[in-house]
Amino acid sequence: MRTPEAARVDPSPATETDPPLLTADGVTRWYGHRLGCRDVAFMLWPGEVLGIVGESGSGKTTLLDCLSGRLSPTAGHVVYRGEDGDAVDIFALPESRRRLLQRTEWGIVRQNPRDGLRMGVSAGANIGERLMAAGWRHYGDIRGSADEWLQRVEIDGDRIDDRPVTFSGGMQQRLQIARNLVTRPRLVFMDEPTGGLDVSVQARLLDLLRGLVAEFGLAAVIVTHDLAVVRLLAHRLMVMQGGAVVESGLTDQVLDDPQHPYTQLLVSSVLQA
Amino acid sequence: MTDAPAMIAVEELDKTFTLHVQGGARIPVLSDLSFTVSAGECVALTGPSGAGKSTLLRLIYGNYKAQGGRILVRHDGAMVDIASASPRTMLAVRARTLGYVSQFLRVVPRVPSIEIVAEPLIRLGTAREAARDRAASVLQRLNVPERLWTIAPATFSGGEQQRINIASALVSERPILLLDEPTASLDAANRAVVISLIRDATARGAAIVGIFHDRDVRAAVADREFAVPEVRRAA
Numbered sequence A: 001m002r003t004p005e006a007a008r009v010d011p012s013p014a015t016e017t018d019p020p021l022l023t024a025d026g027v028t029r030w031y032g033h034r035l036g037c038r039d040v041a042f043m044l045w046p047g048e049v050l051g052i053v054g055e056s057g058s059g060k061t062t063l064l065d066c067l068s069g070r071l072s073p074t075a076g077h078v079v080y081r082g083e084d085g086d087a088v089d090i091f092a093l094p095e096s097r098r099r100l101l102q103r104t105e106w107g108i109v110r111q112n113p114r115d116g117l118r119m120g121v122s123a124g125a126n127i128g129e130r131l132m133a134a135g136w137r138h139y140g141d142i143r144g145s146a147d148e149w150l151q152r153v154e155i156d157g158d159r160i161d162d163r164p165v166t167f168s169g170g171m172q173q174r175l176q177i178a179r180n181l182v183t184r185p186r187l188v189f190m191d192e193p194t195g196g197l198d199v200s201v202q203a204r205l206l207d208l209l210r211g212l213v214a215e216f217g218l219a220a221v222i223v224t225h226d227l228a229v230v231r232l233l234a235h236r237l238m239v240m241q242g243g244a245v246v247e248s249g250l251t252d253q254v255l256d257d258p259q260h261p262y263t264q265l266l267v268s269s270v271l272q273a
Numbered sequence B: 001m002t003d004a005p006a007m008i009a010v011e012e013l014d015k016t017f018t019l020h021v022q023g024g025a026r027i028p029v030l031s032d033l034s035f036t037v038s039a040g041e042c043v044a045l046t047g048p049s050g051a052g053k054s055t056l057l058r059l060i061y062g063n064y065k066a067q068g069g070r071i072l073v074r075h076d077g078a079m080v081d082i083a084s085a086s087p088r089t090m091l092a093v094r095a096r097t098l099g100y101v102s103q104f105l106r107v108v109p110r111v112p113s114i115e116i117v118a119e120p121l122i123r124l125g126t127a128r129e130a131a132r133d134r135a136a137s138v139l140q141r142l143n144v145p146e147r148l149w150t151i152a153p154a155t156f157s158g159g160e161q162q163r164i165n166i167a168s169a170l171v172s173e174r175p176i177l178l179l180d181e182p183t184a185s186l187d188a189a190n191r192a193v194v195i196s197l198i199r200d201a202t203a204r205g206a207a208i209v210g211i212f213h214d215r216d217v218r219a220a221v222a223d224r225e226f227a228v229p230e231v232r233r234a235a
Ligand SMILES: Nc1ncnc2c1ncn2[C@@H]1O[C@H](COP(=O)(O)OP(=O)(O)OP(=O)(O)O)[C@@H](O)[C@H]1O
Pocket: A031, A034, A035, A036, A037, A054, A055, A056, A057, A058, A059, A060, A061, A062, A063
């Protein structure tokens, strides 16, 4: 397994030497002659949230799709250390194994909730489907868990039998998040998870995610335009421009003392984050 | 004090801000700055407004990035250089070693204050109940009325928010505390509480670097003062 950052990491105390959950190494994606993202490398450990920010078209969704195994990179590797402790190059896995990971150990929250939900089946079934993929069989348990998660994302329990087409955009997004978190994944990828949500619901979701991160060691890669969300949720931050990572580091350091001209522009163009 | 181990050793530190959005203007703030702080010692930073006192605290916390020099901090028994530490190491240093109190509180909007104060302990593995008990006793000591514990601090007064901030920095008894005007918005009674909390912390061996504009507070807690030298600005 190649670990690109290993040479750069300082000699740290023994407790910081446990192996990373996810390692990206030289991840590059071209769409023909158009660049999606280039040479992205980082490591992520359990209990860490990595934020990704950058202007529209800078390659954030492309990168997230490569990391989550939905889009194969033109070059580079993505290595995941599974529940069984083995580190695997996710693109060397058979398609079926990769799909299983996506439905069980990972959660993938898509930028457009319609892409991440089954629009034709009920809200309850959208959540239950993930539980069944994880091996749940008892109908009452599945329905009970679906009900609990709808509450956690503040969707009224009496909407459980409604199809997501009858939901508002914000409700669809919350349902998508519930569907992805219900199986207690080890790693979630989220593309603009709080876009279009009102402030109060957004706060509830941030609290929910922080709880899962702090207590169960959930790791997350989160793309967002919202620097206030990033500050509250992400431990580390990567700033992308034109397909490349131009700056990365501790979230508050990148936001409070940005070094790269693009990051300074990004931070100075919002009022207060 | 002199034979106590050094907890912080700043060596030849340089800090210049380069403002790319303003034509690349350069603001030199700290140059070739060195100082050390031992266990059990409280050092007050002094100097005129704009000298770089807050900047120095933020550099030690890893919130600002140094242009040169080293910022050694004793973490789990070994010296770690904050100026070159990886983000992952920094997160561990902050969780276990460095506490920081700024004038402003930044928290997830709907989280009750007692949970905010308990969180640093939970992250270190303390059970939820025990962490809440500990948080409750710190809040009590800081005279935060019990009816506020279950409310998110968004609507609190400046002084109440400041005390939540102090409580969450002090609750896990970290060995190094960085305090940026911790008593600025407090009344006399609460100032006295914070003074006694700071004294308790140094008595248990914590190293403290603080900015205390209030002369009486400074006299009550500081073992010595360190004047942050003003750097001559290029015209
Ligand atoms: N399927 C595709 N075919 C061709 N080009 C694509 C494709 N998907 C993305 N691109 C291009 O790759 C670049 C990066 O796009 P990407 O969707 O990753 O950006 P983004 O950072 O997620 O933007 P936004 O913030 O608007 O969602 C853009 O120039 C985009 O036009």
